[in-house]
Structure formats: structure tokens, C-alpha cells
Amino acid sequence: MDQLIIIIVVAAVVLIGGVGAAFLLRGRKTPPGTYTSTRDSDDPPLTSAGGSVDTLERPRSGAGSTGTITDEDTELVDDLGGKVDLEVERPAPVLGRLARLRERLARSNNALGKGLLALLSQDKIDDDVWDEIEETLLLADLGTEPTLELVENLKRRVKVEGSRDPERVRTLLKEELLALVDPTMDRSLADDRHDNRPSIMMVVGVNGVGKTTTIGKIARVLVAEDKDVLLGAADTFRAAAAEQLATWGARVGVPTVKSDIDGADPASVAFEAVKAGIEQEVDVVIIDTAGRLQNKVGLMDELGKIKRVVEKQAEVDEVLLVLDATTGQNGLNQAKVFSEVVNVTGIVLTKLDGTAKGGIVVAIQRQLGVPVKLIGLGEGPDDLAPFDAQGFVDALVD
Numbered sequence: 367m368d369q370l371i372i373i374i375v376v377a378a379v380v381l382i383g384g385v386g387a388a389f390l391l392r393g394r395k396t397p398p399g400t401y402t403s404t405r406d407s408d409d410p411p412l413t414s415a416g417g418s419v420d421t422l423e424r425p426r427s428g429a430g431s432t433g434t435i436t437d438e439d440t441e442l443v444d445d446l447g448g449k450v451d452l453e454v455e456r457p458a459p460v461l462g463r464l465a466r467l468r469e470r471l472a473r474s475n476n477a478l479g480k481g482l483l484a485l486l487s488q489d490k491i492d493d494d495v496w497d498e499i500e501e502t503l504l505l506a507d508l509g510t511e512p513t514l515e516l517v518e519n520l521k522r523r524v525k526v527e528g529s530r531d532p533e534r535v536r537t538l539l540k541e542e543l544l545a546l547v548d549p550t551m552d553r554s555l556a557d558d559r560h561d562n563r564p565s566i567m568m569v570v571g572v573n574g575v576g577k578t579t580t581i582g583k584i585a586r587v588l589v590a591e592d593k594d595v596l597l598g599a600a601d602t603f604r605a606a607a608a609e610q611l612a613t614w615g616a617r618v619g620v621p622t623v624k625s626d627i628d629g630a631d632p633a634s635v636a637f638e639a640v641k642a643g644i645e646q647e648v649d650v651v652i653i654d655t656a657g658r659l660q661n662k663v664g665l666m667d668e669l670g671k672i673k674r675v676v677e678k679q680a681e682v683d684e685v686l687l688v689l690d691a692t693t694g695q696n697g698l699n700q701a702k703v704f705s706e707v708v709n710v711t712g713i714v715l716t717k718l719d720g721t722a723k724g725g726i727v728v729a730i731q732r733q734l735g736v737p738v739k740l741i742g743l744g745e746g747p748d749d750l751a752p753f754d755a756q757g758f759v760d761a762l763v764d
């Protein structure tokens with residue numbers, strides 16, 4: 367009899383152990399095959415989040431790993447489970463940001479303005495000098511058409527005025543640059559709550575341009591303006607992205623809706639985030655999306671789907687395309703294709719602190735008719751500034 371009991375107990379332990387192991391493995395499953403195969407070989411590897419990030423995951427509840435999720439499978443993370451000691455920070459005020467960050471913009475882009483001024487202040491501006499001016503502008507990624515326009519206008523005005531006074535030349539140059547950057551564009555963010563629902567923002571772009579970082583920075587800007595914000599981690603491709611986003615949020619007391627299934631359907635996560643935002647009556651929901659190359663048709667379709675699914679509940683008020691300023695003219699291609707798929711309403715130009723190619727602002731706005739609304743000027747949490755045409759030109763030329 368004793369032997370029988372021992373056999374039954376051993377069998378039960380083996381059975382429970384086996385089911386448990388299978389369950390754990392299932393919970394760690396990477397995305398469905400078709401999803402990964404459409405990615406690029408240089409995409410970041412799909413790793414399960416390590417370190418403190420794991421503290422965000424709640425135990426799996428036995429939901430399927432098909433990639434389609436329900437609200438059961440998403441979680442609202444509004445702190446880091448107490449396992450990471452984070453104090454809620456008070457973000458820097460937005461007012462005067464560009465002034466604070468102007469130094470950085472000037473450091474990398476000032477050469478453009480200084481170069482142009484030096485050329486324009488010469489005693490004799492002959493064709494060679496104009497050619498050099500043209501070249502300088504093209505090197506700053508201003509684009510051919512705006513460059514020719516600026517040079518033509520300057521040529522005319524310098525000739526008419528006949529003045530070589532450096533102050534006057536500086537004024538002329540600033541006026542012409544400002545006209546190109548277009549101070550009349552509406553650069554305000556759609557961050558006001560509607561009567562019965564939050565404002566919805568989606569953030570899109572290719573890999574590694576700074577989407578997640580930018581959302582973290584925007585959340586801080588909104589918190590500094592006393593707005594209630596909720597983040598949606600619809601970048602379900604890069605395993606650490608959701609945790610990265612939740613950490614940004616937690617630092618300023620902003621909750622994040624994320625899935626605990628690796629490679630979950632991003633549209634479902636976005637849907638759940640918007641649903642939670644409506645229920646919790648927040649002011650703004652910001653949805654992060656996975657980086658995707660604009661020439662990957664399947665991934666661009668996926669992006670369109672995310673937007674359509676979200677719009678079953680609420681219209682998307684703002685689609686921000688994040689572009690890395692250091693990639694120059696390639697950003698133009700990206701902007702064109704993303705715009706066709708999700709109707710981009712604003713550009714965030716990141717990494718302007720690391721490039722002298724500020725002219726890309728003009729090129730992008732010209733080609734898309736979409737304003738640059740924000741610029742990233744560093745990796746720090748408050749290194750994001752609203753774009754201001756006058757401030758931008760001043761930083762280039764003064």
C-alpha cells in the first residue's frame with residue numbers, strides 16, 4: 367500500500383512539473399513565424415527582457431500565444447512593481463526649452479550660418495562665391511529647390527542693396543532662411559482632450575530613430591503641463607521596448623498598457639491602450655509602434671492596421687513621424703511612404719545635436735507639407751523642444 371502511495375505521489379509530481387515547464391516555455395514564446403520573417407536581418411534580436419525589466423511581467427494566465435490578445439492579456443503598468451526604486455520626477459518646464467537647448471543646436475549647425483556669413487561678407491561676391499554658398503546649403507541637406515530659391519533671392523537683394531555690411535547681410539540671410547523654414551505652419555501638438563475622449567497620438571518611424579525615447583520625452587512635456595497621459599506599448603517586436611516605455615512612464619507617474627506576450631498583435635495592444643485611456647478619462651494616449659523600414663510592404667500594412675483598429679474607438683489626432691536628422695535625405699523617402707500609409711500630421715526630428723544637417727527641416731516640410739513639430743537635441747529626458755522657426759534660424763546664424 368505504502369509503495370502504491372509513493373508511486374502515485376511521484377507520478378503526480380512528474381505530471382505537475384511537466385505541465386509547469388510546458389506552460390513556462392509557452393509563455394516565453396517568440397512571435398509567430400510570419401511576423402519575424404518579414405523583419406530585416408539587421409533588426410535587433412528578439413530577446414526576452416532581462417534584469418529589472420522582468421519585474422514588469424505578471425505571471426501568464428494561460429492565454430494562447432497566437433499573438434492575438436484580449437484585455438486579459440494586457441496589463442496596466444503604473445509603477446515598476448516596487449522592485450525598482452524610482453522616484454516620480456518633476457520634468458523641466460517646456461517654456462524656454464529651445465533657448466536652453468539652443469546652444470546644442472548652434473554647436474552642430476552654426477557652421478552653416480557662419481560659413482554663409484563669411485562668404486556673403488566678402489568684398490566681392492562673384493559667381494564662385496555664389497557657387498560656394500550653394501554648395502554649403504546643399505551640404506546642410508536643405509534640398510536643391512530651396513537652395514536655388516534662397517541663393518536667387520539673396521543674389522537679388524544683395525545686388526539691389528549693394529551693401530556689404532555684415533549686420534545687414536546677416537539680416538538678409540536670416541530673413542531668407544526664415545521664409546524657407548516657414549513660420550506660418552501650425553506646429554501645435556494635438557494634445558487637448560476632446561469632450562468625451564482623450565487625444566490619441568501614434569508615433570511611427572524606422573528602426574532606432576528614437577521613437578520610444580521621444581514618447582518618453584513627450585510624456586514628460588505633457589506631465590509638466592499637468593496633463594494625464596497613458597502610454598500604449600504597441601512595439602511588441604522588440605522585447606525590451608515595452609519595458610523601456612514603461613520605465614519612461616513610471617519616472618513621471620504615467621501608466622503604460624503593455625502585453626505580457628512576446629510578439630503580441632500590436633493592433634490589439636493599441637486598441638487596449640485606447641480603451642483604457644477612454645475608461646480612465648486621461649487627456650492623451652500615446653502609442654509606440656515598432657520600427658519598420660518603409661520598403662517592407664507587410665510591415666507598412668501592419669501599421670495601417672494598427673491605426674484602423676484604434677479608430678474603431680477614437681480617431682487618431684496626431685501621427686508623429688520620428689526621423690533621425692543624421693540620416694539626411696534618406697529621411698525624405700521614409701517620410702513619403704509613412705505619410706501615404708498613416709497620414710503623418712507632424713515630424714519629430716531627433717539627433718539634431720549630432721549633425722550639421724539642420725537644412726533637412728526645410729526639405730521635409732517642403733516635400734510633405736507636414737510641419738516639424740518637435741526636435742530632439744540629446745539623450746537626456748528633457749532634451750526635446752518644440753520647434754520654433756525663428757529660434758531655429760537664430761541658432762543657425764547668430
Ligand SMILES: Nc1nc2c(ncn2[C@@H]2O[C@H](COP(=O)(O)OP(=O)(O)OP(=O)(O)O)[C@@H](O)[C@H]2O)c(=O)[nH]1
Pocket residue numbers: 410571572573574575576577578579580601604607655656657658715716717718719720741742743744745749
Ligand atoms: N543624441 C541623441 N540621441 C537620441 C535622440 N533621441 C533618441 N536618441 C537615442 O537614439 C537611440 C535609439 O532610441 P530609441 O528610442 O530606442 O529608438 P526607437 O526608434 O524606439 O527604436 P526601435 O524601437 O528599435 O525602432 C537611443 O540611444 C536614444 O537615446 C536625440 O535627440 N539625440
